[in-house]
Amino acid sequence: MNDADESALIDRFEPGEAGLVEARDFVSAEPFVFESGQTLPGFTLRYETYGRLNAARDNVVLVCHALSGDHHCAGIHSLTDRKPGWWNNLIGPGKAVDTNRFFVICSNCLGGCQGSTGPSSSNPATGRAFGITFPFVTVRDMVRAQKRLVDSLGIASLHTVIGGSMGGMQVLQWGIEYPSFVRRLLPMATTARESAQGIGFNEVGRQAIMQDPEWHHGDYPVHGGPRVGLAIARMMAHITYVSDASMDRKFGRRRTGTAASSGAAGHAYTFDVQFEVESYLRYQGEAFINRFDANTYLYITRAIDHFDLAAASGSLEQAFSKVEADTLVVGFTSDWLFPPEQNRAITLALLRAGKRASYAELKTDLGHDSFLLESEELYGLVRSFLS
Amino acid sequence: MNDADESALIDRFEPGEAGLVEARDFVSAEPFVFESGQTLPGFTLRYETYGRLNAARDNVVLVCHALSGDHHCAGIHSLTDRKPGWWNNLIGPGKAVDTNRFFVICSNCLGGCQGSTGPSSSNPATGRAFGITFPFVTVRDMVRAQKRLVDSLGIASLHTVIGGSMGGMQVLQWGIEYPSFVRRLLPMATTARESAQGIGFNEVGRQAIMQDPEWHHGDYPVHGGPRVGLAIARMMAHITYVSDASMDRKFGRRRTGTAASSGAAGHAYTFDVQFEVESYLRYQGEAFINRFDANTYLYITRAIDHFDLAAASGSLEQAFSKVEADTLVVGFTSDWLFPPEQNRAITLALLRAGKRASYAELKTDLGHDSFLLESEELYGLVRSFLS
Numbered sequence: 001m002n003d004a005d006e007s008a009l010i011d012r013f014e015p016g017e018a019g020l021v022e023a024r025d026f027v028s029a030e031p032f033v034f035e036s037g038q039t040l041p042g043f044t045l046r047y048e049t050y051g052r053l054n055a056a057r058d059n060v061v062l063v064c065h066a067l068s069g070d071h072h073c074a075g076i077h078s079l080t081d082r083k084p085g086w087w088n089n090l091i092g093p094g095k096a097v098d099t100n101r102f103f104v105i106c107s108n109c110l111g112g113c114q115g116s117t118g119p120s121s122s123n124p125a126t127g128r129a130f131g132i133t134f135p136f137v138t139v140r141d142m143v144r145a146q147k148r149l150v151d152s153l154g155i156a157s158l159h160t161v162i163g164g165s166m167g168g169m170q171v172l173q174w175g176i177e178y179p180s181f182v183r184r185l186l187p188m189a190t191t192a193r194e195s196a197q198g199i200g201f202n203e204v205g206r207q208a209i210m211q212d213p214e215w216h217h218g219d220y221p222v223h224g225g226p227r228v229g230l231a232i233a234r235m236m237a238h239i240t241y242v243s244d245a246s247m248d249r250k251f252g253r254r255r256t257g258t259a260a261s262s263g264a265a266g267h268a269y270t271f272d273v274q275f276e277v278e279s280y281l282r283y284q285g286e287a288f289i290n291r292f293d294a295n296t297y298l299y300i301t302r303a304i305d306h307f308d309l310a311a312a313s314g315s316l317e318q319a320f321s322k323v324e325a326d327t328l329v330v331g332f333t334s335d336w337l338f339p340p341e342q343n344r345a346i347t348l349a350l351l352r353a354g355k356r357a358s359y360a361e362l363k364t365d366l367g368h369d370s371f372l373l374e375s376e377e378l379y380g381l382v383r384s385f386l387s
Numbered sequence: 388m389n390d391a392d393e394s395a396l397i398d399r400f401e402p403g404e405a406g407l408v409e410a411r412d413f414v415s416a417e418p419f420v421f422e423s424g425q426t427l428p429g430f431t432l433r434y435e436t437y438g439r440l441n442a443a444r445d446n447v448v449l450v451c452h453a454l455s456g457d458h459h460c461a462g463i464h465s466l467t468d469r470k471p472g473w474w475n476n477l478i479g480p481g482k483a484v485d486t487n488r489f490f491v492i493c494s495n496c497l498g499g500c501q502g503s504t505g506p507s508s509s510n511p512a513t514g515r516a517f518g519i520t521f522p523f524v525t526v527r528d529m530v531r532a533q534k535r536l537v538d539s540l541g542i543a544s545l546h547t548v549i550g551g552s553m554g555g556m557q558v559l560q561w562g563i564e565y566p567s568f569v570r571r572l573l574p575m576a577t578t579a580r581e582s583a584q585g586i587g588f589n590e591v592g593r594q595a596i597m598q599d600p601e602w603h604h605g606d607y608p609v610h611g612g613p614r615v616g617l618a619i620a621r622m623m624a625h626i627t628y629v630s631d632a633s634m635d636r637k638f639g640r641r642r643t644g645t646a647a648s649s650g651a652a653g654h655a656y657t658f659d660v661q662f663e664v665e666s667y668l669r670y671q672g673e674a675f676i677n678r679f680d681a682n683t684y685l686y687i688t689r690a691i692d693h694f695d696l697a698a699a700s701g702s703l704e705q706a707f708s709k710v711e712a713d714t715l716v717v718g719f720t721s722d723w724l725f726p727p728e729q730n731r732a733i734t735l736a737l738l739r740a741g742k743r744a745s746y747a748e749l750k751t752d753l754g755h756d757s758f759l760l761e762s763e764e765l766y767g768l769v770r771s772f773l774s
Contacts, residue, residue, distance in 0.1 A: 036656045136656035196634035196664040197626060203665040204623045206658060207672075211615045213600060228598045236591045236623055239584060244726065247583035253695055269423045269523035271593060271685055275692065277583040278590040285594075298658055305662065308640055336723065339631065 021048050021075035021085075023115060026107070026149040038135030045149050046115025047071045047107035050091060051099030053155070060155050061097055061386070062146070063087065063106040064163030064170035067237075067300050068292055070114035073106040074099070089374050096379035097386065102159065109170075110145035111137035111299045119218070119295035131295050132218030139166070139307045143173045147181075157181050160386055161325075164188040164371030165338065166300070169307050172346065176309065179324040186385060188330040188371040191342040192316050192349065193308040198337065201240055202301035205233030209294045218295050230294040231285030238284045243334040243367030251277040316349035323350065327357040328385045330378065332370035408435050408462035408472070410502060413494070413536040425522030432536050433502025434458045434494035437478060438486030440542070447542050448484055448773070449533070450474065450493040451550030451557035454624075454687050455679055457501035460493040461486070476761050483766035484773065489546065496557075497532035498524035498686045506605070506682035518682050519605035526553070526694045530560045534568075544568050547773055548712075551575040551758030552725065553687070556694050559733065563696065566711040573772060575717040575758040578729040579703050579736065580695040585724065588627055589688035592620030596681045605682050617681040618672030625671045630721040630754030638664040703736035710737065714744040715772045717765065719757035 029042045048071050053059065063073050065086070074091040076084050091097040091104055108116040111134070119134040150158065161174045161182055168190025175185045191198075209215055212229030220226065239247075254276045273279045313319040327350055331343030340361050350357035360381050364370040371378070416429045435458050440446065450460050452473070461478040463471050478484040478491055495503040498521070506521040537545065548561045548569055555577025562572045578585075596602055599616030607613065626634075641663045660666045700706040714737055718730030727748050737744035747768050751757040758765070 038656075132658070193640060195631055196638040196640065196662070197631040199640070199662050200626045200634060200664050200668055201623075203662075203668055204619060204626070207622065207669070208595060208619050210658065211619065232591060232595050232598065232619070235594065236588075239587045239591070244582055244584040244723070247587060251583040253580060253583065253586070253698075269425075269689075271519070271597065271689065275583070275586050275590075277587050281587055281590055282594070302656075302658065311640075336631070 019050075019075050020079070021050060021072075021077065023048050023071060023077075025115065026152055028145070028148045028152075030148070032110075032141075032145065034135040034141050035138045036136040040117065040135060043110060043117035043145060044115070044121075045071075045107045045110065045117075045145060047105060047149060048073070048075075048085070049106075050074050050104040051093075051102050053103040053153070057155055058157060058159060059102050060150070060158050061102045061104045062150065062158050062161045062174070063091070063097075063104060064142075064146075064161065064167035064174075065106065065109065066163070066165035066167050067304065068234075068288070069167065070112065071106050071108040071116075072114075074104065086372065089372075090379065090382065096382040097162070098383075102386070105150065105153070107146055107149055109137075109142040109300075111142065111296065111303065113293035113296040118293070119299055120222075120293040128219070129222070129295075131220075132298070134295070134299065137299050137303050139169045139173050139303055140177065142303070143170050143177050146170070147178060157183060160184040160186055162186040162188075162382070163190075165190055165368065166304055166307075168338075169304070172309060175323045175325050175327065176319060179322045182325045184385065185323075185325045185327040186330070186382065187327070187343075187346065189332055189335050189338050189343070189368055190329075190346070191307075191338045192319075192346050193310060193342075194304050194306075195342070199305045201237065201337075202305055205237055206298050206301060208232040208236075209297060212294075215294065218298075220294075226294045227289045230289050230292065230297060231282075233297060234288040234292075235281040235285040238281060240337045241367060241369045243336065243365055245334065245365040246367055247277060249365075251275065251280060316345070317353045320350050320353040320355060323353070323355050326385075327355065328381065329357065329359045330371070330381060331359065331361045332366070332368070333361060333363045334365045335368045335370060337368040406437075406462050407466070408437060408459075408464065410435050410458055410464075412502065413539055415532070415535045415539075417535070419497075419528075419532065421522040421528050422525045423523040427504065427522060430497060430504035430532060431502070431508075432458075432494045432497065432504075432532060434492060434536060435460070435462075435472075436493075437461050437491040438480075438489050440490040440540070444542055445544060445546060446489050447537070447545050448489045448491045449537065449545050449548045449561070450478070450484075450491060451529075451533075451548065451554035451561075452493065452496065453550070453552035453554050454684075454691065455621075455675070456554070457499065458493050458495040458503075459501075461491070473759065476759075477766065477769065483769040484549070485770075489773070492537065492540070494533055494536055496524075496529040496687075498529065498683065498690065500680035500683040505680070506686055507609075507680040515606070516609070516682075518607075519685070521682070521686065524686050524690050526556045526560050526690055527564065529690070530557050530564050533557070534565060544570060547571040547573055549573040549575075549769070550577075552577055552755065553691055553694075555725075556691070559696060562710045562712045562714065563706060566709045569712045571772065572710075572712045572714040573717070573769065574714070574730075574733065576719055576722050576725050576730070576755055577716075577733070578694075578725045579706075579733050580697060581691050581693075582729070586692045588624065588724075589692055592624055593685050593688060595619040595623075596684060599681075602681065605685075607681070613681045614676045617676050617679065617684060618669075620684060621675040621679075622668040622672040625668060627724045628754060628756045630723065630752055632721065632752040633754055634664060636752075638662065638667060703732070704739045707737050707740040707742060710740070710742050712742075713772075714742065715768065716744065716746045717758070717768060718746065718748045719753070719755070720748060720750045721752045722755045722757060724755040
């Protein structure tokens, strides 16, 4: 890819926006050996780019997405597209990740269901979706696959790798796996080892999916499958992404229109939706089943469960011993899924390993999803770390 | 009931234990009008007592249970009974709630499924379980039903009403509903209004049950029903009863026996149980479906959703204006389901209403269930408040 290609691609939509963007597919025809020992003859990663690669090819920011995220992190796909990419507030011309300066890459992870090869992809051997015959994926597998994409673009080093939640896990893995390739790491709202609580929530979600009679051991039709189980998994997970305080501010105990006007003593006595928070969570569940694959949910949550940087090396400090990049870890006070102490632990281990690392803790009451939300303080941190 | 009855009943098992206890049924043959306006011609409450009612009939401690609790809070039912009542560590001869001194009553709440009239009870009109034709129950209904039981025992006042979680809600409701009847209130790990987050978790549990194809709109056979959905609801809820720290201490990332010995790089790549925390949660789910009714879970969680003491009176301070009892509120630092601030808010509102109230916050890392756990500090607080 050269500047002319990029110029054709990035037809700036309006000032301050990444503009009209187009997803592309990177196809690796080389065999890929997963950490599990299983193999695929090759794979596809769907990705997007924003901004232009400079002549020195040293202005690349790689964005890693979270569990249910994808490659579309900024801009819009068409003029009628009402929803920009998931990190559009952070990434764009003049924004904290300034696409006037940086060439930004984001890819759907290996094992994902938004265009990259994963459980919902067709298995050439059978003509049906892989389902649970797909190889088990780890965060390290995601990073190793992503490296092939980056290499294919003729990039010799990454200025920064940035991401929150599972994206932050990939950021840390990049620093360990390819130490000399990465100059800056910016993990947010993440952990170096998935906690028992985190595994527990993931397991409840998986059980909701796998115990749904429509799951059929992972062999379900494209538009069918365990939609009920996946919706329940998502409803629960959504609660873990926000906070008590933010839910109270957003919904409190407000009733829905119907419920507010019926029932004695202001109660609507029913198991149907009564409270706005119920309506909202049901909507979150419904919306999710239309864009996400249930088997993929099993795989990605399992990848998160397996994430434990210290396990392979004996200690986190030892795991970080190879890191060459500068690291800024960002934690959020109200994040109870990957709480501040887990983010501080990353920073401390880097410092003990003699690395350049700093930690910023932002006071928010928005919970885990704080890394996605509009915050001038966060933008300022990102901007200055990238300078 | 007189002392001789009690003496026959309480055959002391061993020093310091409430001993062999027997559950009894209180049958109210008077019609009961629920807050919803629905009625029942009468109801049964199953209950237990420990210790002896004194001549003045003024040594009564009433214990209120939480969502999945019951009337069996101390002692054992037979010499082969391996598990004592759920608050046996707190209640017994010489214990914090000293049954040598107090006559302790605990009843399964109205709407419950452990012997009291509820959705799993047989509807005399049909000969089948009420299911979701049972009237909607509120915390206030539970308290009003319990009052009939207490009256039937010839008791003129309560020395103390004590309980945690939904039990704490009942404690507060007792103080408001029957102000001159109650001398001391001891609510723990509770709230004066269920939060949006709490309603959200309850709703996810209800959806898991109601979307289970075996639910059949609540009309399922006694040993059948939405067992999968109920188990999933319980697995999720269990996580909310403990804490990140306690789960990490108890399970960490330890693998189960099978998983620890298989798979590359120490991973067992499977969606079956790999981690001890998964095994534990599945066990919690399985154990629950054998002792709890799914429709009852819907009703009791809905009662919790509806709990909002301020709603009826305009403000919490106003709601507490009638209270005559002394109140000690106990919160636990690691309780994120009914966090310390919600317990402090109760105390502050009582104080603003000019009542005698104090607040104790215990530093634990055991989460919401801290009120059930062995803690000399908690015992000391309870003991001195009851003196």
